[in-house]
Amino acid sequence: MPQYAITPLDPETAAAHLFHVRQVAPLVHCITNDVVQEITANVLLALGASPAMVIAPEEASHFAAIASAVSINVGTPRQDSLVSMHLAAKSARAHNIPWVLDPVAAGVLPWRDKQINGLLALKPTAIRANASEIRALAGVGAGGKGVDSTDSSESAVDAAVMLSQRTGAVVCVTGAVDYVTDGSKVLSVSGGSKKTTMVVGTGCSLSSMVAAYLAQTKHPLEAVASACALAKLAAQQAAGVASGPGSFKVAYIDALHLIQAKDFY
């Protein structure tokens, strides 16, 4: 069992990283699933980043090299998009550009797990997933129900630390509380709203925000946790004004744009 202490992310750090990502205004190269294309782009725009969904194998390597960060999500893999994911991840590595892996539904389907392992071998800078997915990647637990987690995020902290140690990636497991680890330290992020799980793409688009926060940072652990902190705060604000999941999504995107560094204090 790994040894570690869990420290809550402090508001100063969350504020500093939000300020930083807006200064950088990163160009985020996304190869993501069919369902969350629009919300991913809108979340990145609300944050202050520039999304670019460049998915052709003929362009993926070239574009990853000029992007600030790369975000790869295996929700709806195709033969051509899998090729693009590999090319983009390799290109990002070669050019010292951070790239994030979102291993949607890891542990549920054997063919998908094989694809995910192929991408893991390309050394993502960070992995963002739910508890069931992280446990499956770490080799513990039996996978979730489809794309939704059946485990609490607490139950995946050990798995996250082990996965981080094995892969070298910052590992982020999101849930009621988010946990982010570099294999030795673990940061926790509280807050948020249960309504987040009723809107498709809040998790997937967070992975792309994680990529944005990793652009030009020297503190990847804190950057990833700060992306989670923004999502949590935006969800909390949205839950306060929304009457259902439709209006929650609208308010969440508004909040991502309106939240300022000082709002973390």
Place this chain on the structure above:
Amino acid sequence: MPQYAITPLDPETAAAHLFHVRQVAPLVHCITNDVVQEITANVLLALGASPAMVIAPEEASHFAAIASAVSINVGTPRQDSLVSMHLAAKSARAHNIPWVLDPVAAGVLPWRDKQINGLLALKPTAIRANASEIRALAGVGAGGKGVDSTDSSESAVDAAVMLSQRTGAVVCVTGAVDYVTDGSKVLSVSGGSKKTTMVVGTGCSLSSMVAAYLAQTKHPLEAVASACALAKLAAQQAAGVASGPGSFKVAYIDALHLIQAKDFY
């Protein structure tokens, strides 16, 4: 001409099926078109179901077997997704899992009609479509204008009954009034709002709600009509608060989540 009486769906049945689908919380495997991926997922989440868009041919058969229901929509068919649709439909049949066909734009394009007929041969549990599509599938009428119906739903009731008798599927034709038939009985569902036609995916996502309602039910005719009743009631509530199609969509998804069984009385 088929003989049948048309009976309005009673509120007790609509209420009981809504309660049931929320108890089951079905995992709905969707292979749907490019345009409606997000609204379909959000509609299912608002209802209380778990959407999973598993579209790779390598996974479709495996995943359909562990899903509670399968929803197939031919709006934007591709060579690979058509293979996945066939694999998922066959797997659903083999495992006694209900599957729903949404034959978008049937009767407009010859190649598409061939694909739709290939799927019809795999015996869907239910078919949900507009009047022009149902008439085209039944071999009467000349098809719609693109994806929109040019016929009233009333004009397709005979065709729906014939199609149900020929295929064994519960057939649902939606419009100003919805009609649902198992080839002998016909249920009607009134209410709703014309604004529904101004938001893309309200019909396609209803097909996926139909799939959700069919999970673990012994009363498929009533289950399908009850899915329509929820959509009609949510549309009616949304129309009361929306100023245009943008806010209608938001309010419709809110309403799908907020409506309780008692609201049908």
Place this chain on the structure above:
Amino acid sequence: MPQYAITPLDPETAAAHLFHVRQVAPLVHCITNDVVQEITANVLLALGASPAMVIAPEEASHFAAIASAVSINVGTPRQDSLVSMHLAAKSARAHNIPWVLDPVAAGVLPWRDKQINGLLALKPTAIRANASEIRALAGVGAGGKGVDSTDSSESAVDAAVMLSQRTGAVVCVTGAVDYVTDGSKVLSVSGGSKKTTMVVGTGCSLSSMVAAYLAQTKHPLEAVASACALAKLAAQQAAGVASGPGSFKVAYIDALHLIQAKDFY
């Protein structure tokens, strides 16, 4: 350097073209990118047009021939969709149906530029793009940052006029002010809101509105500028009520539906 005078579009013309497009209720065949499918369909529905995303190579030619206009956007090109784009564009030309090209990210990636040039050779009726893209197509300027323009629209007016003269297309460069030219006259459209750039697909869906406005018109220059005028007015109204990009998008689609011809005066 081209010689031309810039004339603001007059409100009577914008009003007349809005009235006309709603009378025609055009069926718009869209082959667009993965990210903007839903907003494109909803924008066209809000306008009063019928969107149809027919993307299979087996159907593209057939469907373009029965559509009122065709809209092609190269945001996320695939081998099969590129084939469909060529077939649809050729079919549109052959049947005297207007077609619009949206050359997303022109000037950034060599492979994409080759695809765009292949489509340009099929003689679009209109081209709608941002300043960086228009400058790249005209052979001046160095391209944008990903999909976002790094140039002001003013800086691309010369390029737009040259591109129009070379291709015979009406060329529309959108930005803080929109400029539309047929190679001799230039119309300008002011108004709008900066918030437009924080919602993905506002530009891409405008290209599809341009296609709708071109259906059955004898005045393509004014039709294209009038589509821009509707977008500008809707954005201005939306900005007045929105608190962030989420609510801006909702209000923008509402406004597209609610604006009447008289509102331009």
